[in-house]
Amino acid sequence: MxxxxxxxxxxxxxxxxxxxxxxxxxxxxxxxxIESLLDRLDLVSRRFDRALDLxxxxxxxxxxxxxxxxxxxxxxxxxxxxxMAGGIQCDEDRLPFADASFDLVISAGVFDQVNDLxxxxxxxxxxxxxxxxxxxxxxxxxxxxxxxxxxxxxxIVHGGAVAPRIHPQIDVRAAGDLLSRxxxxxxxxxxxxxxVRYSNPFRILSDLRGMAxxxxxxxxxARHFNRQDLATIAESLASQAERDGAVTERFELVFMTGWxxxxxxxxxxxxxxxxxxxxxxxxxxxFSDRVDITRPDKP
Amino acid sequence: MIAxxxxxxxxxxxxxxxxxxxxxxxxxxxVSAAAGLAFPICDGVPVLLVEAAKPLAxxxxxxxxx
Numbered sequence: 348m349x350x351x352x353x354x355x356x357x358x359x360x361x362x363x364x365x366x367x368x369x370x371x372x373x374x375x376x377x378x379x380x381i382e383s384l385l386d387r388l389d390l391v392s393r394r395f396d397r398a399l400d401l402x403x404x405x406x407x408x409x410x411x412x413x414x415x416x417x418x419x420x421x422x423x424x425x426x427x428x429x430x431m432a433g434g435i436q437c438d439e440d441r442l443p444f445a446d447a448s449f450d451l452v453i454s455a456g457v458f459d460q461v462n463d464l465x466x467x468x469x470x471x472x473x474x475x476x477x478x479x480x481x482x483x484x485x486x487x488x489x490x491x492x493x494x495x496x497x498x499x500x501x502x503i504v505h506g507g508a509v510a511p512r513i514h515p516q517i518d519v520r521a522a523g524d525l526l527s528r529x530x531x532x533x534x535x536x537x538x539x540x541x542x543v544r545y546s547n548p549f550r551i552l553s554d555l556r557g558m559a560x561x562x563x564x565x566x567x568x569a570r571h572f573n574r575q576d577l578a579t580i581a582e583s584l585a586s587q588a589e590r591d592g593a594v595t596e597r598f599e600l601v602f603m604t605g606w607x608x609x610x611x612x613x614x615x616x617x618x619x620x621x622x623x624x625x626x627x628x629x630x631x632x633x634f635s636d637r638v639d640i641t642r643p644d645k646p
Numbered sequence: 647m648i649a650x651x652x653x654x655x656x657x658x659x660x661x662x663x664x665x666x667x668x669x670x671x672x673x674x675x676x677v678s679a680a681a682g683l684a685f686p687i688c689d690g691v692p693v694l695l696v697e698a699a700k701p702l703a704x705x706x707x708x709x710x711x712x
Contacts, residue, residue, distance in 0.1 A: 356697075357697075420654060420657070426688070426691065426693065429691050430689065430690075430691050433690075434691070435654075435658070435691060435692040435693075435694055436691055436692070436693045436694065436695060437661060437694040437695065438661070438695065441661040441662075441694075441695075441696065442661065443658050443659055443660065443661040443667075443692075443694040444657055444658065444659060445656075445657050445658070445659045445664075445666070446664075448657040
């Protein structure tokens with residue numbers, strides 16, 4: 348392992364194991380991602396026989412896929428989640444599946460916590476059969492702006508410097524680039540905003556803990572938040588609150604769709620195979636709604 | 647006694663070497679002969695993590711010859 352790791356794998360397993368028993372109470376972000384992924388899946392007309400649910404949490408997506416008649420293998424980086432879903436425990440960037448094992452790999456809410464996401468995508472390309480589909484959704488760049496500014500305020504006031512507490516996040520454009528780089532074709536990356544209203548802003552933190560989404564950065568901040576920090580966080584969140592004291596926090600969700608290359612996929616037309624001249628097509632139409640304005644030479 | 651089915655086992659490979667895994671004689675681990683590692687099966691869950699794997703005493707000693 349020569350490349351430095353962003354996230355602490357051991358800590359991530361611990362956080363997931365701790366979150367597992369109470370997960371249903373905090374699963375709303377994952378549920379929202381799952382719903383969007385299933386909408387996208389239902390738009391695809393072809394049938395899938397064998398799927399991998401990567402980052403399966405308690406098995407809720409696995410169940411939904413089985414309900415659609417798809418055979419599913421579940422996998423999670425946390426033992427308890429893997430056990431709950433009846434799956435296997437493995438890391439996304441060290442996948443233990445043979446090449447061409449699945450025709451669908453689907454992942455809800457974990458790609459933002461993977462150390463080597465380009466490596467994970469390359470592996471997913473390998474374990475997919477030709478013309479297999481990858482569908483993934485996760486929390487991306489711009490998420491949790493209020494929480495971010497509140498913890499930064501606490502660090503600046505009491506610690507004197509900003510500590511790495513919020514994960515590096517992937518934006519939509521980078522997601523698209525990553526897909527192409529990993530060799531996927533017909534790729535789409537798009538975003539969706541999930542706004543969550545909190546009448547008690549401190550519930551944001553318990554929700555993040557409950558969905559195993561708290562800080563996993565390997566260089567853990569030396570300073571732990573004390574009572575003064577929490578007071579500053581509360582103050583900062585209160586200053587961003589609406590009139591009734593509620594805070595609306597945002598989750599910017601990023602979705603990735605990509606196909607592994609296959610022989611029968613739509614291809615660009617062969618060069619020179621067009622029957623019509625582009626020059627003709629681009630000529631202005633005789634009766635268009637185009638307005639020509641001629642400006643006088645001199646003012 | 648092991649709740650791991652043959653179809654799944656056929657699809658599992660060693661996360662280090664990407665070579666096939668075999669069920670150990672005791673049925674409590676998945677052995678990667680190429681990496682010299684045994685991955686535990688804990689309560690029916692194959693734990694395919696490098697840090698959870700145990701090195702084999704001598705290569706091939708736990709493998710069932712099919």
